[in-house]
Every structure is written in structure tokens, then in C-alpha cells.
Amino acid sequence: MAVAGSGSKAGHENWSSRTAFILAAVGSAVGLGNMWRFPAEAGENGGGAFVLFYIFCVLLIGLPVLLAEVLIGRHGQANAPESVRRVARDSNAGEGWSILASLGVFAAFLILSFYCVVGGWVVYYIGIFANDLVQTGLTGGAFAGRPAEDIEGLLPGLFGNAGLMIGLNLGFLAVTMFFVSRGISSGIEWVAVYLMPLFFVLFLGITIYGAFTGNFSDAVSYLFTFDFEKLTGEVMLAAVGQAFFSLSLGVAGMMTYGAYANRDTNLGKTSGIIAGADTGVAILAGLAIFPIVFAAGLSASAGPGLMFASLPVAFQAMPFGSMIGLLFFVMIFFAALTSSVSLLEAPTAYVFEKFNMPRMVATLIVGAGAAVLGVLSSLSFNDMAEFYPLGFIPLFAETNFFDTLDGVTAKLFMPIGAILTCIFVGWIADARLIDDENGLDGILHQTWRALVRFVCPVVLAVIMAFGLFS
Template sequence: MAIAKHEKWSSGATFLLAAIGSAVGLGNIWRFPYVVGENGGGAFVLLYIGMVILFGIPVVMTELLIGRRYQMSPVNSLATIGADKPAKRLWKALGWSYVLVPIGILSFYGVVAGWTLNYVVKMGSGSLSGVDSAEVEAIFGGVLSDPVTMIFWQTVAMLITMGIVARGVKGGLEKAVEILMPALFIILIALVAYALYAGNVERAMEFLFQPDFSKLTARSVLEAAGQAFFSLSLGSGAIMTYGAYLTKDISIPKMSCGVAFADTLVALLAGLAIFPIVFANGLDPEAGPGLVFVTLPIVFDSMPFGQFFGMLFFLLITFAAVTSTISLLEPMVSYLEERVPHMRLKMTLLAGAGTWAVGILAALSLNVMSDFKPLGMFRTFENMGIFDLLDYFSANVFMMLNGLLIAIFAGWVMKRTALLEELGLADSWLFKFWRLLIKVVVPIGLGYIFWDFITA
């Protein structure tokens, strides 16, 4: 069956904005600060940066080159390349994993995006003003315990996502990132400046950049690798799908380094926007996900111009969420559009509705279904509902498993000439170094992390 052709990015700069938008999301601004806090600060930051360099950049390059090589969705790209290779069923299954995993991520990601939309309204309307810690905790607890509120805001987030994706590459994805990404960076810089003015900068810098390796555990290694993959959108199909819309004149190595650099920069800036305020107010950096939705609203309320900057903060998280949700929905829409050409709107509604339905289960697992623990028979997962399981397995298991398999595929299955042609590095030391990483370092490193995780 002939595969429908996809639109292309207008320019390398537009692609870079879109790819950065995919990578820069809740993983950087919501998840990164509390994961750093839970794992002791500076040592974890160094470990995370090391994971981005050793694993992240090589896998970004790999996913982009595979996407651009055949200019199709992950399912059809991997099925085409692996058709005459050993274990061809495995590679086709990997393609499906690259399409289904983002649906799993988006199902809980959409719920959190709904929280951020809700809090933009709450902060802007003043309903979080003049409240103490018990009251703001009760407000957040009320949001989580109210299935109607949760589903309403999750639905709004998904409708925004579907509205952008339905308009296509040039009319939807490009226009969205051209507006949202500059706005995101401007708001983030403003919040960092505000935190440096009003917060405890010295303590925050010490926490973020002075490593204490005694605080690292085996779980920290897994979480650092998981955070690198989650933050860069690796193993989720987003980068590979965006690569399919990439023209041949754009340098994949340069774009990959640009995405990784920008993504890491935003994560560190998010830490600088949050931790000075955390330490200035005697808050616990290990407060977990509640750090953003419970403790920071109280802090903003007690600071000069706090309501305005608090609203900006949640607007920032919302923009970051949207640039990621559109990239997570796109792989499935891309595949469906190849099957049924010229029906993008209907395919977007189909993929979006399915994701929304799974997201409802994730939302309900935080309230009316909170007693349902699907994997409660295992000690590690005995307290995890559907929402927690989707988060845990997406970031720490399936995204890295996809990355491990795609590294093996590129390093040991794809032809060397195809790799050289797509990367445009000639037979240089840089190509040999990348191939060493993708053939040996990434598989062994991720394989060891998985083994340690399974046997822990």
C-alpha cells in the first residue's frame, strides 16, 4: 500500500523550535525540580547532564535520522527498514511501541496540563490570595478529589492539543511553537530574575551545583536516565516523527545538540526559578509534585507582585505542557494519516478521543478509583494507582527500553552507508564516536540500568 506523503518543516529554525518545544515540557519545569530535590541536588544534576550527553544526544540523532530516512511514522519507518532484517517482527513491534507509548504518556500528561490551566485561572482570579498552607493544600486536594473538575480541565487541555495538531505541520505545529516557545523563554527568564531578586540565591546555587555524591542511590541512576529520556521526549515517537518532516539540507548532529542544550538549559533555569524561592521561605526541596501546586502558591502570595508572577509561573508550565502534548499526539496522527490520507481532522479526533478516554481513568485514579491498585500484589507498586503507574513506567521503563532497542537497531541492523548519508558526517572521527556510543555505550549503559532495576 502506498504511504501518504507528509508536510515538511518550513526551515531548520522552525524545526528546532518544534523539537525544543517537544523536549521542553512538564518534564523540565514541573518534574525536574522535584526529582532533583528528592535525589539530593547537585550530584543528581551532574548525573542527569552526563545521561543527556552519553545517552540523550546519540539517541536524538538516531531517532531523527530514522525518521528522515523514510519520512514516515515510526511504525512504517521501522517496518520498512527492518523488513529484510533478522527479527523483523521485533522491529515492527518497536515501531508500534514508539506510537503507543506517547499515548500512555499523554493520557496522564493531559491530566497535569489540566491542573496547570486550572491554576492559571485560580492565580489570576485571586482565589489563591490570602490563604495559608492548610487552605492551599485543601484547594489542591479539592482539585484532585473532584472528578468533574479534573475531567473538565483535562478535556480543555486535550481540546487545545487536538485543535493545534488537526491543523497540520505548517498551519498548526509551526504556528503554535513560533508563538509559544519565545513566550515560554521570556516568562522563564522573568521568573528567574524575580527569584534571584526575592529568593535565597546562595543556598539554591549550593543545592543545584555543589554535588554530594553520598546522596546518590541506585534508584538515582535510574531516575536520572529516566529524566533525561522523559525530558528529551526520547523513546516517545515525538522526535522520530518530527524527523520525518525534516528536509535533507538540515544537519541532524547540529539540531540534536541544539535540542539537548536548550532542554538542559531550561531544566536548570527552572531550578533557578524555583529553588531560591523554596529556600528563602524554609520550604522542603523534597516536597515532590506538591512543590509546584501546594507550596509555591503560598510563597507567591507573600511576595511583592506575587499574584502576577504566580500567574506567569503557571502560564509558563501551561505553555511548556502544550508544546509537549502536541508532539505526543502527533506520532499516532501521523500513522493514521498514512493509512487514511487527507483525513487529518478525523484522525486527530480519533487519536485524541482514545487518549482522552485513557486519561479519564488516570484522573479518576486520584479520587473515585483511588483504592484500585492494578499492580498492588508487587511491593514496589502497592501504593500506585493508574496515574502513578503511567508516570512511572513511561519515564523509567518504556521510554528507555525504546531507546535501548533503537540504539541496537541503528548500531547493529541499519547499514553503515545509510547512517553516513543521513548524518552527513562523512567517515570522520565524530561519526565513529557516535557509532561507538550507539553500538556499545548506550546498549550496555541502559542494559545495566535495567538489570539493576529488575534485580533491586
């Protein structure tokens, strides 16, 4: 167990170093949202217009909310709802504000249940490419002699196999539970300190591979050529939403991880590093994926199918295709696991601190609940495809169990939690307490306060309204 830092609560675990905190927080933020959703969103929303506005939104929205969440956790040194209560008590405010963190904890639990389903898809493709590497050898392209329709049909084939879907989902969840059950220093921090560097090594290697073997110039042009005509209101809202969701905001994860930060950690600088790394990974994901896609003559606007359908087809025409495909999905697995660990840690920390039970027991309880929902999410692609749990609500009239969990968390719980966080930090919490925690001075502090108080809540409210009524 890591030694608690200066000012931490008795018996409360802390990160062993600032580097460990940064790696864990970056691992929480860097996940399928960066590697899967960002390229898909960029491809569907005009490339460069989306990317440049996305970067602007990270600075304007993402970073201020990230710092607000982390400082709540660091001050409270407890699970997310309790940290909010402690900030409220120290600010002579009502402890009912803890509802903002409770929403985040519940959202993290729901997201974990279907996130592990997608993590299972990643494991499936690792197996597919590993088998193909054995069959076709090291140097050739992937899936030698197989038609593109056959390769594109791999994921639909998985969807049709309910037993395999459930097994992969539960297997990915079990790995996540193993690391969370071991605590901070020997579990969560281990994942961050060892897997994140491996992730970045693989990531840079695949990006370099794409630069030399793919159509890198077209990818750069696509991602960084700003066409003002493509910057529509819909594209801007998509960019704001991606900036918000890619940083794992509104799900209590950053509050929970902030609670393990030592008092000598400068939260302003650390939050900047986390946001910068997350944004860099998202952009590099485009530079890794689009050169390969363009070289194969495939469409950049394939949406969510870009990773699981277009890329496997593209690897067929690339040298060392089977090996690169295997390494690519191993890399995605590392990113997905570090994020799923964060999603599980938020509700687990709440349960074992609230009910004073061993971490292992709390992990099993939360994991069992996520497993039940995960099975239902897995069945949404086959046996329960026409089951619409909230079909009586027009917004969710034709969404299956998987899509309903995704929609409720993304369109309601996450933005509401983030809006309440901004109001709480910007207007309710004692200004001197916030000044002591945030690590900012002068114009940076004044700018951050203005963004949290005025800009972020309004923009997030617009995003939520657009998601609900568009």
C-alpha cells in the first residue's frame, strides 16, 4: 500500500508519485473514446474543421471542468460523493450537493457495464489477428485471399453469437475487477505505470508504420485543413461533446483519482498535462488510422465501423498486416483496460468507504451488478435486439438495452453532473478553498474561474439540450 501523503486522511491510499497520478489519470481519459470515437467523429464531421474546433473546446470546456473535478477529490480525500460533502461543509454549504457526484458514480457504473462489452470486441479481434498471424505468417497482409465482405462480416458474426459475446464481456470485466480489487499501489497504479508506457510505445510505432506505408500526406491534409464551410452548428456541437466525453468528465472518475493525489501535487499543471496528453492521443489516433484507411481506398466517414470493419480490411493490403493488426488491437486493449479500471474504481471506492467493507468485497458487489447489465447489453445485439427498455419515452423509443444505457449516461447523467460541478465549484464552494487547491495564479486563475462560472455550464447545457431534442 502506498504511504499516504501530507494532509491525506488516515488509512487513505495515495498515488506513490505525481507521475503515477498523471499516468493513471491519462489512462482513465485515454480509452475507446479517443481510439474509436474520435476518428469516427472526425471522419463524419468534416475532418479538419472538427479537429481544430475540438482542440479549442478542450481548452475552453474540457480542461476547466477537469480541474474542477480533480480539486474536489483532492480536497475531500475520499470517494466522490463524500469529497463533495467535505468541500460543502468547509464552505458552509448544504451537503446535498453531493448528488452531483452520486450521479457521476452511478453513470460510471452504467457505462462500465456496456464499456466492457466493447472491450470484449477488442479481445475478439486480438484473437482473430493472432490466429491469422499463425496462418499467414509475419510479412504478408492480413486475411490472405479472403474477400472484403468476409472481413467486414467478422463483427456482425460476433454479434450473432450470444454466448461468445457474453463470455468476452465477462472476461474483460473480470480482468478489470482483478486490478481494482488489489487497491491503488498494487492494482490501479500498476496498470497505469506499466500498461500506459507500453500503450504509447505501440501507439507511436503504429503511427510511424502508417506514415511510411500508408497515405500519410492525405491524412494530414484531411485532419488539419480547416474548411470554414464545414464548421456547421452540428459539427461544433459534436466537437464540444467529444472534448467533454474523451476526458472522462461527469463520471466521478477524476474526483476519485484526485482523492489519491498528494498535497504537493500542483493540480493546475497536472490537469494541463492530462488534457494535453488526452488530446494528443486523439489526434495521433487519426494520424495512425487514416493513412492506413486512405491507402486502402476506404472511406474516412465509416463512423463507428471505422475501427472494427474498415481497418481490418485495410490491414489486408498492408505489409506485415497480421502483425500490425494484432499489435493495434493489443494497444486498444491497454487503452480500454485503463479506462474500465477507472470506471469501476469510482463506484467501488464509494461502496467500500460508505459501508466500511473490504475492497475485495466491494469490487465483487459492483462487478456482479455490472456483469448482469453487461449480459443484457450483450444480448442487445442478438436475442434481445428488439427489447426497448425505455420505449415509452420518445427519445428512447427504438433503442435497445445497450443503446439505452449509452444514451441515458451520455445525454443526461454526464452533462447534468458536469453542469452541477461547475455551479458548485464556481458559485457555491468557498473561493479561498478553491484558490488554495487549484494551483493557478494571476490571469490563469481568473480565466479558469470565469470559464467554470459562466462559459462551461452554458455550453454543457446547450450540448445536453441538443442531445435530448435533436
